[in-house]
Amino acid sequence: MLRAMLLGLLLSLLLSSCGGSAPMADQEQRNAGTEKVGSYEVVATSLNSPWSIAFSGDSIYVSERDGYIVKINGTDAERQKVHLNRPVEQLSESGFLGFVLSGDFQETGRAYAYHSYQEAGMMQNRIVLIEEREGEWHELKALLDGIPGNIVHDGGRLAFGPDGMLYAATGDAGQGELAQDLNSLAGKILRMTPDGAIPTDNPFPDSYVYSYGHRNPQGLDWDPAGRLFSVEHGPSGDPGGHDELNLIEPGANYGWPAVIGDAKQEGMRPPIYHTGNDTLAPSGMAIDEDGFIIVTGLAGERLVRFTPEGKESGVLLEGEGRIRDVRFADGNLYVITNNTDGRGTLRDEDDRLLKLKY
Numbered sequence: 641m642l643r644a645m646l647l648g649l650l651l652s653l654l655l656s657s658c659g660g661s662a663p664m665a666d667q668e669q670r671n672a673g674t675e676k677v678g679s680y681e682v683v684a685t686s687l688n689s690p691w692s693i694a695f696s697g698d699s700i701y702v703s704e705r706d707g708y709i710v711k712i713n714g715t716d717a718e719r720q721k722v723h724l725n726r727p728v729e730q731l732s733e734s735g736f737l738g739f740v741l742s743g744d745f746q747e748t749g750r751a752y753a754y755h756s757y758q759e760a761g762m763m764q765n766r767i768v769l770i771e772e773r774e775g776e777w778h779e780l781k782a783l784l785d786g787i788p789g790n791i792v793h794d795g796g797r798l799a800f801g802p803d804g805m806l807y808a809a810t811g812d813a814g815q816g817e818l819a820q821d822l823n824s825l826a827g828k829i830l831r832m833t834p835d836g837a838i839p840t841d842n843p844f845p846d847s848y849v850y851s852y853g854h855r856n857p858q859g860l861d862w863d864p865a866g867r868l869f870s871v872e873h874g875p876s877g878d879p880g881g882h883d884e885l886n887l888i889e890p891g892a893n894y895g896w897p898a899v900i901g902d903a904k905q906e907g908m909r910p911p912i913y914h915t916g917n918d919t920l921a922p923s924g925m926a927i928d929e930d931g932f933i934i935v936t937g938l939a940g941e942r943l944v945r946f947t948p949e950g951k952e953s954g955v956l957l958e959g960e961g962r963i964r965d966v967r968f969a970d971g972n973l974y975v976i977t978n979n980t981d982g983r984g985t986l987r988d989e990d991d992r993l994l995k996l997k998y
């Protein structure tokens with residue numbers, strides 16, 4: 641596998657493929673919503689259901705749903721096993737999902753991960769602290785476990801806020817009513833200290849819950865003013881679509897399963913944007929220095945930019961299949977495709993880590 645991967649990397653570097661020919665959009669084009677699909681460079685190939693991208697110095701780390709982390713340095717890629725106290729359960733949407741490096745990663749080799757496991761025949765999710773040691777990863781401790789899981793709607797994104805706290809997006813585990821239950825960790829955005837403790841200034845006493853009423857949120861990022869945004873998958877089937885972009889405020893209720901789309905109910909926050917009957921199936925999200933919000937689409941198979949107010953302002957990439965995560969680094973935009981996750985159409989060298997000029 642590793643050998644095939646290195647070969648794939650080499651080939652892709654030689655070919656240095658290009659996705660499109662349009663020049664990068666400027667601010668005016670962004671606002672007018674007239675920008676075009678950009679060009680890209682292939683950084684890595686042959687990834688298996690990759691989920692999260694992280695950066696440290698010259699290294700790029702990509703988590704894979706079956707419990708591996710691929711470390712990429714230039715043209716080298718190494719697939720590293722993650723040793724966990726509970727085995728990763730990978731079924732449909734579950735598995736080894738969110739992955740974020742600790743702020744002191746360069747000194748400690750520590751990182752955080754969100755993964756699914758089985759407990760008494762039930763799927764659950766947990767958040768763990770892990771450490772990179774001689775090309776492998778080892779669990780140091782669990783910060784939180786027993787987050788309700790399922791083969792679908794596991795949420796999974798981890799992100800550090802500008803406040804130094806760790807945030808996690810959890811899904812409703814296929815039980816919508818849990819999203820409205822403040823005693824359940826399902827269908828929430830959670831907030832904890834880097835040690836896994838409940839911060840004293842969380843909105844509900846002795847609770848990890850930061851916001852609730854979420855269906856299956858998978859994207860988290862902060863704008864330059866420090867405001868948290870999230871994207872979540874809307875209901876499939878009739879009426880379908882209704883994927884959401886939400887501005888997250890502590891203690892707020894985002895309505896699932898009581899309301900979708902523009903429907904209003906006392907005490908519930910509407911999204912700042914929803915897809916109506918269309919499906920984007922958003923997973924990753926990154927916000928640029930001007931507050932523009934970049935969102936990946938799985939079923940929607942495109943990378944979309946929104947204005948800070950939540951108006952769609954252009955498609956940055958399409959034609960590459962499902963897109964799982966997006967991150968900024970050194971002025972470029974990195975995305976991972978997700979065509980090996982069992983729901984996509986495979987292209988050569990999938991899945992791939994792509995670098996877009998921005």
Ligand SMILES: [Ca+2]
Nearest residue numbers: 884894895896
């Ligand atoms: Ca909602």
